[in-house]
Amino acid sequence: MPEGHTIHRIARDHQRHLAGDEVEVSSPQGRFAEEASKLDGRELKGVEAKGKHLLYHFTGAGYVHIHLGLYGKFRLSKQPLKPPRGQVRLRVIGSRYGFDLNGPNRCELMGNDARKALLDRLGEDPLRRDADPDRVWDRVSKSRSAIGGLLLNQSVISGVGNIYRAEALFALGISPFRLGKELSRGEFDELWALLSEWLRVGVKYNRIITADAKEHGKSLSRLNKNERLLIYKKPHCPTCASEVSVTELAARKIYYCGQCQT
């Protein structure tokens, strides 16, 4: 499942290459054909992301809400696009670029009220300019759930996935099993700041990088796959060398160091 940085990167790229164009919209596979016919020839006004959700605003026709889920995939390319490959739910073609969308979990046309309701039910997204960490702190500080679970709860904070949660909790020495209400405001602020910074790096480089480039003596873009992360899927803790623990938390595997994270 893509984490928030991937979704925001898609929004940024599609905004850059398609926004402002009157676009051709179709559904080669047919499942979105009726909606596509209402959008065809309209202006794609803008693209926004919140957490793992995308919203495409079509002037005068509402919003297309897309959630990729596990199998959804975009293929953005320069015009002219190649013939559709596989089950293309949505094809959007602008003056210079176009994209195909295959296999999304959700692809639906909605009005502004539904868009607002969707945005409201999602927790604050550190990548959005309107993000309000106080609202997240309000939920976390009252919660009897483990922080490792809260970080994956998209109604508390949106966009953080399995890799960022493991990495951030390790970097700050916080056990994933500590309850939300056991975190201090200082710890929460550090967590929010770190996630915000890392997610921005993720959008920029289009991949998750949590390692410190200076420690490896090279720039962030040159880190290899093994060097980019601190603890996720690693055999040993980079700080104390003890074996990394792995267990299920909120239905996903969490990697942590039982010595360094308390």
Ligand SMILES: [Zn+2]
């Ligand atoms: Zn350790």
